[in-house]
């Protein structure tokens with residue numbers, strides 16, 4: 001098992017992409033911290049992990065709250081002694097026309113998608129520096145690489161920030177053997193994309209833009225996350241990896 005004796009923390013892990021990533025890390029032997037606001041779903045996932053013979057713990061964590069991050073890191077250090085991998089996966093997407101975009105919705109997007117990742121990395125590197133090792137994965141999007149025509153400008157802004165924060169941390173924390181990479185999926189069928197999938201025209205548009213001709217799956221994304229966190233990726237840092245069936249290449 002690739003992650004025996006490793007400690008992994010995943011935000012936004014109660015459902016969707018985060019839940020798949022958490023399940024895969026646990027299945028590969030990691031002590032897996034399932035962090036989310038959604039307690040019922042998060043705890044249910046931990047029960048599933050345990051039923052499968054894995055090690056899982058639920059932590060209620062609001063990624064926008066620095067006190068929550070301090071407490072979570074303190075608990076992980078006390079309980080597991082270290083943190084090997086942090087996956088900053090929690091994210092929100094509110095699609096509205098640019099010219100009508102409300103400032104409070106923009107603030108919410110900035111808080112979860114930018115501040116949440118910033119705080120996660122800040123508190124992870126404090127622990128990882130002591131260990132002289134660590135790996136950070138940030139969930140961006142194709143909208144963090146291109147001016148994607150179907151994404152909101154707010155989403156593009158926040159996911160672009162994730163891309164560049166990742167590169168900054170990769171460069172500045174490489175001397176401590178801390179790696180940081182970002183992952184950039186195209187459309188994945190999760191609750192976040194539910195509104196889009198309920199509209200046949202929007203669904204068709206999104207499918208048509210993918211050269212490989214299908215939507216990404218949570219499994220596609222989780223496979224890349226596990227590779228980037230593994231020893232096989234020991235020399236990979238500061239990169240932005242699309243999981244997009246060729247979308248950003250076209």
Ligand SMILES: NC(=O)c1ccc[n+]([C@@H]2O[C@H](COP(=O)([O-])OP(=O)(O)OC[C@H]3O[C@@H](n4cnc5c(N)ncnc54)[C@H](O)[C@@H]3O)[C@@H](O)[C@H]2O)c1
Pocket residue numbers: 011012013014015016017018035036037038061062063064089090091092093112116139140141142184185186187188189190191192193
């Ligand atoms: N679904 C897609 O098409 C797609 C494509 C590209 C990138 N992404 C990105 O992947 C990540 C996961 O997306 P998903 O589709 O699984 O979304 P999702 O909505 O299914 O799950 C997101 C999870 O994040 C949690 N969350 C939201 N705000 C939080 C907060 N403040 N603190 C802690 N947890 C919080 C939610 O409770 C939820 O469980 C996001 O960053 C998203 O932007 C998704």
